[in-house]
Amino acid sequence: MRRLLLSGLVVLSAVTGSLAQGTGAPVKIGIALGLTGSYAAFGAQVRTGAAQAIEDINKAGGIKGRPLEPVIGDDASDPKQGVSVANKLASAGVTMVVGSFSSGVSIPASDVYLDAGIVQVTPASTNVKFTERGHWNTFRTCGRDDQQGKVAGAYLAERFKDKKIALVHDKSPYGKGLAEETQTALKANGVKPVLYEGINPGEKDYSALVSRLKSAGVDVVYYGGYHIEAGLIVRQMRDQGLNALLAGGDGLAPKEFVQIAGPGADGTLMTFAPDPRKNPGAQAIVAAFNARGIDPDAYTLYGYAAVQVLARAMAETGSSDGKTLADWLHQGKTIETVVGPIAYDKKGDITRPDYVVYAWKKGPDGKIDYAGNELTP
Known part of the structure; x- marks a missing residue:
């Protein structure tokens, strides 16, 4: 080696x-x-x-x-x-x-x-x-979140313009910041979310949130936060008969997301940098x-x-x-x-920011993964 x-x-x-x-x-x-x-x-x-x-x-x-x-x-x-x-x-x-x-x-x-x-x-x-x-x-x-949120918001607005979209976040600087930037991008593209909710990370039961999502007739749930809570929300949505699509940011990237979410992870959208x-x-x-x-x-x-x-x-x-x-x-x-x-600008940000949208999909081996499933160039 x-x-x-x-x-x-x-x-x-x-x-x-x-x-x-x-x-x-x-x-x-x-x-x-x-x-x-x-x-x-x-x-x-x-x-x-x-x-x-x-x-x-x-x-x-x-x-x-x-x-x-x-x-x-x-x-x-x-x-x-x-x-x-x-x-x-x-x-x-x-x-x-x-x-x-x-x-x-x-x-x-x-x-x-x-x-x-x-x-x-x-x-x-x-x-x-x-x-x-x-x-x-x-x-x-x-x-940065504003770059990632812009990609997410534009993608959701283009493909789900006539659907009901909810925004949920974990109240953290990362999760809330990403949800806010995605909301800004959605509105810039003519889409107004029907629900904006914050959750408490670390909890195990999100059934009250799922009930609100069902009552609002939500088709897409954009989640700003990490994979643990996202996985629990997906699993509980499916358990309560809500088949809304989940979308989120790079906080969903660990493979543990699928272990937590179960089969309901299939189809989840996620923004992340090119692999x-x-x-x-x-x-x-x-x-x-x-x-x-x-x-x-x-x-x-x-x-x-x-x-x-x-x-x-x-x-x-x-x-x-x-x-x-x-x-x-x-x-x-x-x-x-x-x-x-x-290369860096004067703020310390990279000068070639790039995000793409991935889909978590079940492969021929039966495993759900996002690798190789880029939806945008």
């Missing part, structure tokens, strides 16, 4: 190819994620990707002869714990962080990182506010994951790319100082990553 990894590191060659040989003290890189809690599946994906990127970089000689040393923090996808983790990473001497997954954690944690001079690259936090506050230290390898596993520059990395029995789906490769972004900035500047790295990233230079080329 070592030969496969090293021969396939085309996306890392710009980082490691011209580095000086030698050894040096490790450079600490924080990995702040929800590794426990309700949404640990996402944290596990990002950690797997980031850890593999660090391993690959270190095997190829590190950054100017200095290996990367991960410092892991578990925020449990909780804002208060996220702030605590951010303070601990700052105290540990970290100057760069990959994370967090949740927007509700990344936003308050970024204030701590700002004060500590730490540059932060999130692989998954899509809430608009994360990069709209004028912070120099906030970057993403993913898109990075199909990126030609990522094939050797994907093959290496597969050889270990790992499918690098959803946000795995976005975690890998976040490490690549920071490594490239280190190689170009010869520094591990957070502000120095951020200043270089803001120049908008193209960085080749496993999710495709990334």
Whole structure:
């Protein structure tokens, strides 16, 4: 596998190819994620990707002869714990962080990182506010809710213009933000939702919500939130005889969604970025994951790319100082990553935002998956 990894590191060659040989003290890189809690599946994906990127970089000689040393923090996808983790990473001497997954954690944690001079690259936090506050230290390898909501709203308006559409969200910065952006896009396309509801995540019984959806005669339910609640809502809709289509955002991406939703997951629509596993520059990395029995789906490769972004900035500047790295990233230079080329604007957003619509469908093997089921180019 070592030969496969090293021969396939085309996306890392710009980082490691011209580095000086030698050894040096490790450079600490924080990995702040929800590794426990309700949404640990996402944290596990990002950690797997980031850890593999660090391993690959270190095997190829590190950054100017200095290996990367991960410092892991578990925020449990909780804002208060996220702030605590951010303070601990700052105290540990970290100057760069990959994370967090949740927007509700990344936003308050970024204030701590700002004060500590730490540059932060999130692989998954899509809430608009994360990069709209004028912070120099906030970057993403993913898109934003306004971009994702625009795609979702336009798609639903085009195909379900004469149907009754409801919007439901989990009240989180991510879920509510995505639902609001989708609502804005629907209205811009001449569609007024018949219902707008917030739920309490973590509950098991959403029968009251389903009853309201049935009473409103809803045909489509757009859900802003994560896969656990979405799966429960689908299952309970089907149990109560409501066959409305479910649509949602990238929070539905884990395979656990189908395990929770059951057969009712078939047909669910979801917005997400084009599948990075199909990126030609990522094939050797994907093959290496597969050889270990790992499918690098959803946000795995976005975690890998976040490490690549920071490594490239280190190689170009010869520094591990957070502000120095951020200043270089803001120049908008193209960085080749496993999710495709990334360049940043002055806010820290990627300059090539792209979302497509997927359908979760049952394949010939009887399994329900979204892979390969892109409905929009």
